[in-house]
Amino acid sequence: DQQVKQNSPSLSVQEGRISILNCDYTNSMFDYFLWYKKYPAEGPTFLISISSIKDKNEDGRFTVFLNKSAKHLSLHIVPSQPGDSAVYFCAASGGSGGSNYKLTFGKGTLLTVNP
């Protein structure tokens, strides 16, 4: 049972255009969502996060939107740059309290930004 789904395994965009990466979740207990970026043979690095009390969080070129009623979030990258080419993982956590912050990850989307 996949609780976090990234239905697009890959996405290709032109440099300077917008990249939109989508993520859906099924567990209504999730209340914190994160995006990670991963280059080959490296560990994922944190990109941006959003709490369920918000519907938008922006950090430079990266914006994450959360639609709780649809259980959907998206990552927007504007403008896209060739260095953004990587696998992007969506992750969710239901542990806003307590001592264990397990993350459930999607399968990832490979973003390729073409010069």
Place this chain on the structure above:
Amino acid sequence: SQTIHQWPATLVQPVGSPLSLECTVEGTSNPNLYWYRQAAGRGLQLLFYSVGIGQISSEVPQNLSASRPQDRQFILSSKKLLLSDSGFYLCAWTRRLGAFFGQGTRLTVV
């Protein structure tokens, strides 16, 4: 600042051989520690997590085991590797919301 070390970076092991991957965290105390695996074509799958010394929780039944002998040390082991154990293994720690990952170990079982 907190750092996480994971080694080795790559490993090729024959089927049936043992495995030991080590992860250590610096700059923090009593971290929650995790082992994830990324198999080909799949996302990051949580294998084990630990909230303290000697405390291990397993998320999926498998051929692997984990141990936490010290506060900032987390070890992933196997007595006999299977071909299906091949993958990219990641150690991570959390203290608040979010996880910070090591550089990963690429394990190939041949």
